[in-house]
Amino acid sequence: MITVGIDVGSISAKAAMMKDGELIGSKVMLTGYNARNAGERVFTDLLVELDIQRDAVDRIVATGYGRNSVDVADKAVTEITCHAAGAHFQDPAVRCVIDIGGQDSKVIAMDTTGRVTDFAMNDKCAAGTGRFLEVMARALEVDLDAFGEMSLEADQPAAISSLCTVFAESEVISLIARGERRENIIAGIHESIGSRVIAMANRVGITEPVMMTGGVAKNIGVVRALEKKSGKPIRVSAHAQVNGAIGAALIAANIA
Known part of the structure; x- marks a missing residue:
């Protein structure tokens, strides 16, 4: 299963991709004035960087202050939950x-x-x-x-x-x-x-x-x-800036 977490913050937008429980890539870029565009751009750029087609991604969870503006997401989850999940993944x-x-x-x-x-x-x-x-x-x-x-x-x-x-x-x-x-x-x-x-x-x-x-x-x-x-x-954290996105990707693997 391939899942993606997208964390749209006030300054930067982050995306992390997991495959069968393993982190396979992440991306960070400036959010700019349009949070909706930032979520889409960081996701698209990560797909290109990893040479993965969009339809290969099974689920997407968004988090961060701009989480409700990420149209590609299947669900939005608070950053508190996502940061805890990401930290636990990196160091139980x-x-x-x-x-x-x-x-x-x-x-x-x-x-x-x-x-x-x-x-x-x-x-x-x-x-x-x-x-x-x-x-x-x-x-x-x-x-x-x-x-x-x-x-x-x-x-x-x-x-x-x-x-x-x-x-x-x-x-x-x-x-x-x-x-x-x-x-x-x-x-x-x-x-x-x-x-x-x-x-x-x-x-x-x-x-x-x-x-x-x-x-x-x-x-x-x-x-x-x-x-x-x-x-x-x-x-x-080894992946400090993308921790929330990692947590979101982990949660994406467990949503119905």
Whole structure:
């Protein structure tokens, strides 16, 4: 059986294809202004990349904020369920998932079967998300891809007290004006994200092992900040950015 999961997020659209329970390919692209087109494009591009005909795909499940706009999907499933399924597939030992995406962050507690037992989600404010990091990168005139490694060179993380993106950007601009090192400012930004996310995680309960998923998992500085604030090691998913799509593809294999 061939199944596909399509995860349309606010910043990127992801697709993952499974064949008889094995991940055979995935694709990531920018969502752009049209979520419906993004879901179709990422699916079509994955088919071309894997040289698989559309009619060879048995079932498709969509997830993410744009899940209801994916016309090719047989069903839409919440991202909480899909991220838990994807994490369990990648590492069955995992009991807690921290997912930081473009415009939301979530913490998911799971049982031994990968079933969601509790979760918390921040989807009302961009603080502590990928979009927040993009705004900070522009203010600092630094490539976002360099953020993680640069923060590890900090000697004293700057204090970023505001959890609001707009006010935090003002704090960063003030720190720049005072001549603070970029590395210290970036480390401070990561620590503010760590504090916000771990406070949310503590409401759910952080049971080890902990896995981080989502595009922000590629930022080693955020991972280290989360480890520092939680006092626990964090595993970074091998397919962090497409974890939700993987979960959706797995769920597609089990729908009637």
